[in-house]
Amino acid sequence: MISHNREQRARLLVSCPDQPGIVAHISTLLFTHKANIVQSDQYSTDPENGTFFMRVEFEWNESDTSFEAIHHAFVSLAGVHSLQFKLERASRKKRMALFVSKENHCLSELLWKWKAGELVADIPLVISNHDDNRIEVESYGIPFFHIPSTKNNRKEAEEEALTLLREHRIELVVLARYMQILTPNFVSAYPYKIINIHHSFLPAFIGANPYAKAFERGVKLIGATAHYVTDDLDEGPIIEQDIMRVNHRHTASDLRIAGRNIERIALARAVSWHLNDQLLVHGNKTIVF
Amino acid sequence: MISHNREQRARLLVSCPDQPGIVAHISTLLFTHKANIVQSDQYSTDPENGTFFMRVEFEWNESDTSFEAIHHAFVSLAGVHSLQFKLERASRKKRMALFVSKENHCLSELLWKWKAGELVADIPLVISNHDDNRIEVESYGIPFFHIPSTKNNRKEAEEEALTLLREHRIELVVLARYMQILTPNFVSAYPYKIINIHHSFLPAFIGANPYAKAFERGVKLIGATAHYVTDDLDEGPIIEQDIMRVNHRHTASDLRIAGRNIERIALARAVSWHLNDQLLVHGNKTIVF
Amino acid sequence: MISHNREQRARLLVSCPDQPGIVAHISTLLFTHKANIVQSDQYSTDPENGTFFMRVEFEWNESDTSFEAIHHAFVSLAGVHSLQFKLERASRKKRMALFVSKENHCLSELLWKWKAGELVADIPLVISNHDDNRIEVESYGIPFFHIPSTKNNRKEAEEEALTLLREHRIELVVLARYMQILTPNFVSAYPYKIINIHHSFLPAFIGANPYAKAFERGVKLIGATAHYVTDDLDEGPIIEQDIMRVNHRHTASDLRIAGRNIERIALARAVSWHLNDQLLVHGNKTIVF
Amino acid sequence: MISHNREQRARLLVSCPDQPGIVAHISTLLFTHKANIVQSDQYSTDPENGTFFMRVEFEWNESDTSFEAIHHAFVSLAGVHSLQFKLERASRKKRMALFVSKENHCLSELLWKWKAGELVADIPLVISNHDDNRIEVESYGIPFFHIPSTKNNRKEAEEEALTLLREHRIELVVLARYMQILTPNFVSAYPYKIINIHHSFLPAFIGANPYAKAFERGVKLIGATAHYVTDDLDEGPIIEQDIMRVNHRHTASDLRIAGRNIERIALARAVSWHLNDQLLVHGNKTIVF
Numbered sequence A, B, C, D: 001m002i003s004h005n006r007e008q009r010a011r012l013l014v015s016c017p018d019q020p021g022i023v024a025h026i027s028t029l030l031f032t033h034k035a036n037i038v039q040s041d042q043y044s045t046d047p048e049n050g051t052f053f054m055r056v057e058f059e060w061n062e063s064d065t066s067f068e069a070i071h072h073a074f075v076s077l078a079g080v081h082s083l084q085f086k087l088e089r090a091s092r093k094k095r096m097a098l099f100v101s102k103e104n105h106c107l108s109e110l111l112w113k114w115k116a117g118e119l120v121a122d123i124p125l126v127i128s129n130h131d132d133n134r135i136e137v138e139s140y141g142i143p144f145f146h147i148p149s150t151k152n153n154r155k156e157a158e159e160e161a162l163t164l165l166r167e168h169r170i171e172l173v174v175l176a177r178y179m180q181i182l183t184p185n186f187v188s189a190y191p192y193k194i195i196n197i198h199h200s201f202l203p204a205f206i207g208a209n210p211y212a213k214a215f216e217r218g219v220k221l222i223g224a225t226a227h228y229v230t231d232d233l234d235e236g237p238i239i240e241q242d243i244m245r246v247n248h249r250h251t252a253s254d255l256r257i258a259g260r261n262i263e264r265i266a267l268a269r270a271v272s273w274h275l276n277d278q279l280l281v282h283g284n285k286t287i288v289f
Helices: A022-032 A067-081 A105-115 A134-139 A154-167 A184-189 A210-217 A252-275 B022-032 B067-081 B105-115 B134-139 B154-167 B184-189 B210-217 B252-275 C022-032 C067-081 C105-115 C134-139 C154-167 C184-189 C210-217 C252-275 D022-032 D067-081 D105-115 D134-139 D154-167 D184-189 D210-217 D252-275
Strands: A009-017 A036-044 A051-059 A084-089 A094-100 A121-128 A144-146 A172-175 A194-198 A221-228 A238-245 A279-282 A285-288 B009-017 B036-044 B051-059 B084-089 B094-100 B121-128 B144-146 B172-175 B194-198 B221-228 B238-245 B279-282 B285-288 C009-017 C036-044 C051-059 C084-089 C094-100 C121-128 C144-146 C172-175 C194-198 C221-228 C238-245 C279-282 C285-288 D009-017 D036-044 D051-059 D084-089 D094-100 D121-128 D144-146 D172-175 D194-198 D221-228 D238-245 D279-282 D285-288
Touching: A009 A022, A009 A067, A009 A279, A022 A036, A022 A051, A022 A067, A022 D022, A022 D036, A036 D022, A036 D036, A051 A279, A067 A084, A094 A105, A094 A154, A094 A252, A105 A121, A105 A134, A105 A252, A105 C105, A121 A154, A134 A144, A154 A184, A172 A252, A194 A252, A210 A252, A221 A252, A221 B238, A238 A252, A238 A285, A238 B221, B009 B022, B009 B067, B009 B279, B022 B036, B022 B051, B022 B067, B022 C022, B022 C036, B036 C022, B036 C036, B051 B279, B067 B084, B094 B105, B094 B154, B094 B252, B105 B121, B105 B134, B105 B252, B105 D105, B121 B154, B134 B144, B154 B184, B172 B252, B194 B252, B210 B252, B221 B252, B238 B252, B238 B285, C009 C022, C009 C067, C009 C279, C022 C036, C022 C051, C022 C067, C051 C279, C067 C084, C094 C105, C094 C154, C094 C252, C105 C121, C105 C134, C105 C252, C121 C154, C134 C144, C154 C184, C172 C252, C194 C252, C210 C252, C221 C252, C221 D238, C238 C252, C238 C285, C238 D221, D009 D022, D009 D067, D009 D279, D022 D036, D022 D051, D022 D067, D051 D279, D067 D084, D094 D105, D094 D154, D094 D252, D105 D121, D105 D134, D105 D252, D121 D154, D134 D144, D154 D184, D172 D252, D194 D252, D210 D252, D221 D252, D238 D252, D238 D285
Parallel strands: A094 A121, A094 A172, A121 A144, A172 A194, B094 B121, B094 B172, B121 B144, B172 B194, C094 C121, C094 C172, C121 C144, C172 C194, D094 D121, D094 D172, D121 D144, D172 D194
Antiparallel strands: A009 A051, A009 A084, A036 A051, A194 A221, A221 A238, A279 A285, B009 B051, B009 B084, B036 B051, B194 B221, B221 B238, B279 B285, C009 C051, C009 C084, C036 C051, C194 C221, C221 C238, C279 C285, D009 D051, D009 D084, D036 D051, D194 D221, D221 D238, D279 D285
């Protein structure tokens, strides 16, 4: 977690069929470009015929080698070994949009952590189907767009939002308690780039009103789940989960209030990992490096 | 948690329609019998027309009043106020039977805590559908009964077990990873007196092979749930739950091994609470005092 | 945790030498005033010659009995049984002042929870030895007072703060990361009414720079401790503690940043318990009901 | 955590001054020996002039290359780059001795996990200054040595233990609640090869009777710390810590009983990491891979 001069630090994410020599090829490539590996994680679903995943943070001197040269070298390597890779300067901030409805606990957490420097991103806009959180958002100097969404205008509302996202070149959409279901059209525009917070310990209590269901079932722990959004409601790859202890004294309303504390924490962690290029998706699961 | 002379300590569990004066009546009854309330918990589902639950630990001097006299006084009070109550000497050990299949982690935990004095009970017998754990059980001086259970003899096997339980006047049955589903006939003989440990965070992953399902879903936490057994599989009142963090490196087999640590802890806590008269059932939920 | 009509709910805190009949006397007093006990907790340090503590939440009908009448009855009871008691309408909001220096994570948490209704209090003012957090505080409509504090003016600065507190009839002072040591003069004005958050798992790492010390020692968990302030630095009664897992990758700076998440949570819980009259002090310990 | 054929899996631990190319050299060496990296972790205290640590698990075919050939290649590499390394077949079991006094909770946990296959080691003997746990130890088929230790014979007792350890070629000594302080003579014979469990959250409550001190201080969490033993009592490198929540109702004795649950868990984790070559010591800290 040491950072030094972020200008010259980069992050590499790799996935490919597992095969001998991958680490050697990648680390030798970096060494020949005078880059120093600062952190490295890897995982293979199965050393025999599995899929290999790797994340490398490295530092280099722009005076020795250009970022473009390193990138070019990886393109060549990828061709030979069927690698899929993503190479990012650590200094480049991703462009993130927040979606929110009325409840602001997740929104406030993300904005506070963003301002405190814990979430490194640009936030060009916040979109909401209600106007409630305008003042808070604008106090951070972030444009707030109110796009009401009803049964009748859902398609138009989504189009309006998509247009805004495109205009602002958004790379990550965070549903910070946005109580609307997105259409496949929207989801397909941001594959594994939409993070939602579900207010239960998935796969328990899928769908609406999970706290009411948790109360009904008499659970002793409640949970929250941050996941990538796919077309299957609440079925996308889980990124992070957290729980808290509750007891018989908690009403359904108490559960909802208490749960806010884990929702905001689980979501903030998931967003942070995505922004730091710590997440890879494999099938319907995430690998968190 | 101070104990002193357990011979003269008692535990009272009460449930009744909520009504003014309940606490006054109970505490005055105890005072007039020169009993001293040492600990007291109460809960009402709703002060207006709800159900009231109370647990009291008190100490008394047998030279002042007999236990029977106090019990008699509560019978009278119960008649007037529609109380249901249970009054137990703290010194009286409940008679508990353990059921186990092959895996011994929950069994070992319960036996160790029993010997260490953390679980205060008599254990007249252990019943298993396999012979694997005989030596361990017998090393504690506890009789071990091997009752094989197959598709064809399930009914006879259950009858054999029930006979043993009756002979040993068993009051609590603990399924310490007993991989057999009990019939309604068996369950009805021990209403809210059978505790099972399910190896998932219920209601997620009901039924068989929860760790395989958890692996498939890619959860970031695994759980265990101790619950009273009812006729609905894995749907009985939850007593205790616990979780542990896992990650993408855990295979289904790793989850199973790791999960043993939370299964045994959640089950031991649930059993301890039952033995200490800390549990009340309300609808399909437990109240843990 | 059910609230209904808060106007007619009250909270009673009692401490006295343990003696038979206390619960009977108190519950009978409430019953004769047609009050209904909604929640009740009690604790005795020792049933023989110990100290007894009790917290009762009850509801009553103002049309049946006035609050004053109930209070008056408790004054009489207290005289007979050497009770110390505090009786509060649940609807009465305590007047709380927040002190902060530059770092705003605890301040933001408290303000957010206050606005969300999780902390029920009036906040007449925030006092800081820096001007950094003025805009945030004023955005909540709360007056912000900047009282610079240096080696030379500490006494005057404290007097200025005390005057403000008196003018605003403050009942609880929360040091939300206020990096100044208060003098005995200040502390004695608010006995067990000043809550501080210390950024370590006390009694480990007393004093300045606990995260640097934690880094140096190589701990695997870091902690935060909310406690009442006494004249002995970091030695007052502990109200709440929380921890989080860290590892060898965390620099001292990482620990500081990560620790903010547990500091704000532990402090918010402690403040909430104080505001809800859930705290009693016994010697140098707290009883949390 | 996939294991396959452990016979052909090895673990490499490396530490050296951080320098460009380390990862490339190591991974290329493995690749040229047809070894496949299965898992890899690395850490640098500082990319500039810091110390670099690495752990690699790899698989190879004995038919392609012998273990000795790979080892020989690392010896050569180590000479060139000032590496310190340890290379171990995963299939080789370390020889571990357990020391215990009267309380058996840590002993039982380790023996149970050993028998269940969670701790992979040979346990040639258990040494105790009391005879209490002989039957349990011998029931696992492990020789039990009772070496009474008094003020007068401490030196002789230690010599007797050291002789036994040497005779049994012990590589790891685990103090599973062994209530004796070892002399520097003993400690120096097993540098960073003695693991102790201290029954507090170090550095809080160093020395004797930590639960009594924790009770006195009124903490809300109690802890346990597994650490390597050095000559400074309770000051050695921390390997693992864990905590549990307690409250005002816990007497000092309750804390001691409750604490057993975290002591055994923290110790078992630390021992497991040592046995799996997951631990490196740097100064007075551990790196846990």
